[in-house]
Amino acid sequence: MKAFTxxxxxxxxxxxxxxxxxxVDTDMIIPKQFLKTTEREGLSEGLFYELKTLADGSPNPDFVLNKPAAQNAGILIAxxxxxxxxSREHAPWALLDQGITCVIAPSFADIFFNNCFKNGILPIALPAHICEALAGQTGGANHQFTVDLAAQTITTPDGEVLNFDVDEGRKATLLEGLDDIAVSLTAESSISKFEExxxxxxxxxxxxxx
Incomplete structure (x- = not known):
């Protein structure tokens, strides 16, 4: 898993x-017809499929991720x-395949929230009015946000610095790029000793x- 710093x-x-x-439920994030694979690459094709695709199969020009200014966005605000x-884990996989590694929202469903940390995505919960204010600053390619996990801050395009909370254990695993298996392997010597x-x-x- 790639570290998030x-x-x-x-x-x-x-x-x-x-x-x-x-x-926004996980079926909206990635519909069921895209769950036939356990491969993580290529899932961005199904990300928000019903929102980004018109009835004739063409791209919906009004959907945010189809707009040129948001093509390379690494943060999603919802x-x-x-x-x-x-509980489909394909939801964070699809976000990652799109290049989104941080989601900011007032609240998250528990299983999705946990799956984000397990896959290298940082979910940040902020009050609704702050999320709306952040959404208002997403005007284009020059509107850059900086998320600093170690400092637990978000620097907005207008220079404001916001603080956010994150569990210390989950913070540590994201900073080190450790998924559940990798965390277990950090205790490999103790496990081997116990088994013997x-x-x-x-x-x-x-x-x-x-």
């Missing part, structure tokens, strides 16, 4: 009638309860004759 990029606001979209619905002690004390568990 600092991110300087443009941001894309996910809006509906000029308001940040609330209750409304409350982002990532609700099913157990083998000697209970050889029958390993199929040895007593």
């Amino acid at each position: 600092t991110l300087t990029t443009t941001a894309a606001p996910l809006t509906d009638h000029d308001r940040l979209m609330a209750n 409304g409350e309860n982002f990532g609700c619905g099913s 002690q157990r083998r000697l004390a209970m050889p029958w568990l390993a199929g040895a004759q007593t």
Whole structure:
């Protein structure tokens, strides 16, 4: 998993009638027809498919991620309860494949929130009025945001510095680029020692004759 330290990029606001979209579920993030693979590459094709694609299959020019200014956005700003619905891990995978490594919203569904950290995405919860204000500063390629995980700050295009909270354990694993398996492997020597002690004390568990 790629480490998350600092991110300087443009941001894309996910809006509906000029308001940040609330209750964006995982089926909206990536519809079920794109879940037939366990490969993580190529999933951006299905990201927000029903929003970014017109009925005839052509790109929706009004969808934010289809607009030239948001093509390389690394931050997504959304409304409350982002990532609700099913627990599909393809949702953060699709965001990553699009190049989005930070999602800012007033609140997140628990499973999606946890899956973000496990896949190298930083989810940041900020009050709704602040999220709306940030969305108002996403005007184009020159509107750069900087997210500093170590300092737990967001620097906006107008120079304002905002603080955010993050669990210290999750912060550490993101900074080091450690997924769940990698975290377990940091204790590999202790695990091996335990397994050897157990083998000697209970050889029958390993199929040895007593």
